[in-house]
């Protein structure tokens with residue numbers, strides 16, 4: 001069977017070969033026009049005439065100063081999950097009232113940092129966290145809004161590791177739990193933490209929009225117990241196209257579906273909300289990003305041909321971690337006949353370091369460039385220094401012009417945190 005190929009979704013023609021010559025490989029390349037189009041599609045279409053709407057960019061998908069600055073310029077709100085992601089927001093001067101702080105185990109230092117910066121909303125995962133947040137907010141005389149994260153038990157039909165509301169998930173509280181009731185009670189009597197609404201996130205790389213419909217119904221049922229119109233945050237997780245087999249809904253249709261699922265669910269439950277939030281990450285950064293590699297050796301074994309590339313699981317852990325599938329092209333040979341069945345393997349000391357298994361590609365030789373599409377989300381953000389690999393540079397391409405926004409790590413960077421101590425000290 002001839003497999004259909006997906007050759008990326010770039011909004012502009014990008015000369016990957018030229019970029020590789022200039023900036024080296026491996027290289028993360030982002031089509032800024034593509035990201036801006038996506039952001040605007042969300043802003044223009046995620047609307048209701050019944051309640052306010054907000055789109056938060058989930059910065060865990062891809063965060064660096066340039067990206068968060070783009071999100072700021074485009075006027076989205078921001079979802080952060082750590083002090084580190086919050087620090088990026090601080091560095092680029094993000095309006096803190098538009099920042100939403102997530103995470104199931106925020107530390108005291110992180111909560112203090114958030115309060116100090118004036119973060120608008122904390123998404124509270126559990127009662128322990130709310131107790132600490134309340135105490136810290138009171139002590140510092142700060143006010144903060146809180147959304148409570150619920151685990152509503154909806155199967156998002158995605159990979160187990162990125163499914164978040166199965167009943168055994170570590171995230172959020174069961175709507176019928178004592179823990180959730182205690183949170184509501186504690187926030188009610190707090191002068192510093194204002195209970196502002198509810199949050200759910202059913203998983204990631206979700207195509208089954210019926211799962212969001214069910215989630216909206218479950219959330220509406222919970223909202224019914226509150227008399228005041230609250231905020232409802234439906235999370236993110238909207239699927240993207242990694243290969244031709246993936247058929248995500250177009251953003252305008254997705255937005256309209258989400259809004260109408262929520263409107264209908266609220267009507268059926270007889271509930272009103274003041275605002276509706278979503279938190280896309282992957283669907284903003286994913287398809288706009290590609291990774292360019294240089295082919296090193298081509299190796300034939302009786303059952304396989306390997307194209308070895310100069311990166312691998314250190315710049316894209318997703319194939320090893322989630323069995324994620326990708327498509328790629330040999331740069332400059334996009335239209336050549338795909339005659340060889342190949343496994344694209346990385347350079348890590350790890351048998352599982354295979355980026356793409358059994359893909360038909362043209363003949364390639366050492367020095368050719370290979371571009372893997374749709375690596376923009378959770379590629380750079382999950383990169384590692386395993387085998388002391390240096391994290392690649394990131395280049396933004398806008399209107400045909402390129403700009404490096406993150407430089408490649410150097411060996412000196414790898415050693416930057418090593419401390420040469422004078423000896424052991426008694427504790």
Ligand code: LLP
Nearest residue numbers: 058201204205236237238279280281282378
């Ligand atoms: N909101 C919450 C509460 C989340 O936990 C996540 C993702 C998002 C929004 C954004 O989801 P997105 O729209 O990007 O799918 N490393 C995995 C994905 C983990 C997602 C974690 N949470 C991967 O590479 O597929």
